[in-house]
Amino acid sequence: MKKNSSSRRNFIKKVAVGSAALVTVPTIITAKESSTIRIQSQNKIEFDEKVSANDSIQIAVIGAGGMGTADANTALKIPGVKLIAACDLYDGRLDAAKERWGKDIFTTKDYLEILDRDDIDAVIVGTPDHWHQKISVDAMNKGKHVYCGKPMVHAIEEGYDVIKAQKKNNVVFEVGSQGLSSVGNEKAKELLEDGAIGELNYAEGFWARNSPTGAWQYTIPEDASEDTVDWKRFLKDYKYIPFDPLRFFRWRNYLDYGTGMAGDLFVHLFSSLHFITSSYGPQKIAAMGGSRFWKDGREVPDVLLGMFDYPETKQHPGFDLSLRCNFVDGTSGTTYLRLVGSEGSMNVMWDKVVLRTNEKNEPQDAFLKGKQAEAVSKVPPRKKMLPPRELVYQVEEGYRGAHYDHHVNFYNAIRNGKTVVEDAAFGLRAAAPALACNNSYFDNKFINWDPKDMKLKS
Secondary structure: OOOOOOHHHHHHHHHHOOOHHHOOOOOOOOOOOEEEEEEOOOHHHOOOOOOOHHHOEEEEEEOOOHHHHHHHHHHOOOOOEEEEEEEOOEHHHHHHHHHHHOOOOEEEOOHHHHHOOOOOOEEEEOOOHHHHHHHHHHHHHOOOEEEEOOOOOOOHHHHHHHHHHHHHHOOOEEEOOHHHHOHHHHHHHHHHHOOOOOOEEEEEEEEEOOOOOOOOOOOOOOOOOOOOEOHHHHHOOOOOOOOOHHHHHOHHHOOOOOOHHHHHHHHHHHHHHHHHHOOOOOOEEEEEEEOOOOOOOOOOOOEEEEEEEEOOOOOOOOEEEEEEEEOOOOOOOOEEEEEEEOOEEEEEEOOEEEEEEOOOOOOOOOOOOHHHHHHHHOOOOOOOOOOOOEEEEEEOOOOOOHHHHHHHHHHHHHHHOOOOOOOHHHHHHHHHHHHHHHHHHHHOOOEEEEOOOOEEEO
């Protein structure tokens, strides 16, 4: 889909007339100056603070580790949400759940006991990736609403059963790429549709970490053993091996349970990009990288580069995407998604968007010579008013964050019977190119993907 050349001129007109969103732009500004604009949070997704105590949504968390706990804590900030049960395979986390959420909550190592309870309306699936599909499908078949951690599935082919279960059971299913619901993404989508950067032709994303925890060197509890961990259940369908605390507590490093950098981090960038551009995804995928620093027995790289070709569709022109992830990075935590168009670019963060525009130059005739050229050079063009070259959209103070917004969208959908943006189909379209990135890396080949019909192509 191609936008005509007047797209950005129309956007600049909006700036010039002083629309409500841009009231803080200075009256006089030069092309080199920058302006900060406050983004309003989306009050439409705020719950009514007077939710009846008899109208609560009762939830359980399945997988009460780091992310499962963070999801549960965020959910409990929303009026009318009550956590009544927790499931985990490690005794220490079940003990911590009772200390954190109350001694009266039900705890178990068997998630099926959670699903059999009639008093549970929804579950948070915070398990390692290889359990996402099985637990999500089982939960939906029991009539439970599901908030599932990303990536939605451990392998591409698992996604079809999740989509089928959501449609069959008519429940709310949301994938937990929390940045998707951010005010920053909403503003970026609006700016792109308004033609602020012209025609999109390239995008890039970068995720950097350099701390042990950030690189999945998670702490191993001193009491970790087969006496405190349900090791056989953790392995799922994989061949039994002796208990290995590294594989249980640092599961992201191993292919049987995790999905590497692409599944953990690239999938966030895909989710945001697809929301902003209304894209179904790329058609060709390639990757390279390596284990450069963390010599700890991990099976996945700690530096990964991905290249993705997006076809032209009704929603957007054809463009290319470059993603990078580095767990040995001196910048200590750099993260961004950048969209580049024919007339500008924008860096997208969950609470901020930085819009930069190109200076427009009139085309020049390279063959203009002699007296004509000399005459033209003596007549300088008349100076004109220029819009700001950089606009910084910053969220208002008091913003509760993208994670909160994402959960509110989930619970609003349960209450109001509405849909969520990151449902099972959206989730597979974000997960599939990330998982295909791994396939490209390990198989050393290009991967072809049909983003609309969600199928691998030979």
